[in-house]
Amino acid sequence: MAFREPIHILGAGSIGVCWAALIRSSRPTYPVTLLARNNNDNNNATTNEKKSNQNSGTRDISLKRLHPKPSVETLQVPQHVIGSKNHHKEDLLEHNGIHNLLVTTKSYQAKEAVESVLTYLEKETSKIIIMCNGALSVKEDLAKFEIPLVLATTTHGAYMENNKQDVVHAGVGKTYIENSMPQLAELWDSVGMRCESLPTHEMNVTLWQKLAANCVINPLTAIFRCNNGELLLEPSFPQLLHEIVDELVTVANLDSDSTAGGEPITKEALVAFVYEVIRDTEHNRSSMYQDIVLKQQKSEIDHLNGFVVKKGRAAGVECLTNEDIVGRIKDLETRNKNGH
Known part of the structure; x- marks a missing residue:
């Protein structure tokens, strides 16, 4: 029906x-x-x-x-x-x-x-x-x-x-x-x-994949002021991608809902997913690009890279790159708020 x-x-x-x-x-x-x-x-x-x-x-x-x-x-x-x-x-x-x-x-x-x-x-x-x-x-x-x-x-x-x-x-x-x-x-x-x-386990894995895409694409398009596809033209993008995902996959594999199926989430799968999203949405303006660059509004950084940092701290794992990304977006938010 x-x-x-x-x-x-x-x-x-x-x-x-x-x-x-x-x-x-x-x-x-x-x-x-x-x-x-x-x-x-x-x-x-x-x-x-x-x-x-x-x-x-x-x-x-x-x-x-x-x-x-x-x-x-x-x-x-x-x-x-x-x-x-x-x-x-x-x-x-x-x-x-x-x-x-x-x-x-x-x-x-x-x-x-x-x-x-x-x-x-x-x-x-x-x-x-x-x-x-x-x-x-x-x-x-x-x-x-x-x-x-x-x-x-x-x-x-x-x-x-x-x-x-x-x-x-x-x-x-x-x-x-x-x-x-x-x-x-x-x-x-x-x-x-x-x-x-x-199934619930696969959904949780998928959400970690989506989080990886959001943690990479959203803040970096706001920082570099570009559409999704244009990220691939940034010389520093590959290194930033791998550093962000390295930390995220460590935290993801400590999540009991995501490991319930027995197979760990791999960095290779997350990186491949990020590139797939970029290709599928190459002409799109990410929501954080819109919030930071176009609207000068608050971003969702605390629920993206900030979530990775929070979960990492709770498990005793440092996520320095994600923490740095959070700081850079917060700086942009402050500059927008102050009219700069």
Whole structure:
């Protein structure tokens, strides 16, 4: 039986909006709803952003695809804004609450964002699907809510344009989700997300692979101010890649969930995965490049390289390169904050 349960996407950023648009493009009547935050207090938001993010109802989205050939499609997606004057509890209860909450927020926003909709979730029937960068770190943050957590990850690339009115699907990657929701995996695969279900152990290994890609691509594209594919032109990239991954693979193999299958995670596999993601998303602007270079906003570094450093310290392992990367990104954040 096809998956027809409503999906509420928490986080109206590039991946969340792209996911909603891809679903509606293939399934125009599918019950998918964006849950956005109210930006009344965000002084950095433009007038158009504020207008868009304060309106509950229907959101017009322009979906631009770069592959397999350039195309543009205009779609309408239901949207509710948490905390807006137009937001009413009944809006989210039209399907008897939130059954499938897909979390695509920034990693450092996930805990607070889930708390904002927690009253619409039921411990017996709801699921929280985590598809943030740094999902392993976010999982630890959300465990206290006692709602079943399902891990997912994607290497698709997307970014927003035109004051967040347009979403660009810039790189066609792959998507993975724990095998507790096989019908959802089938839905995602049918709309072009190239989705596969994985057992829990394999999912944890995959998330360490994704973390390796995030720990390499995200901060280095922000530091070098380049798109993903342009990293391969940087002379220092190969050495930095290997140093970051050396430390990460040591920490990953100390994680009981990732070693439960008996086979250790290898550096060679992680390095190959990083290169695969770079090739698949060569034209994409990483989320940290967008945060640091384009938006002058806070980054997710604490949930990426910072998570590796934290887990390493807990196990008595020094992760000096990852620690240095964290420091360099923090310096860029400080410079942006001070207007430099």
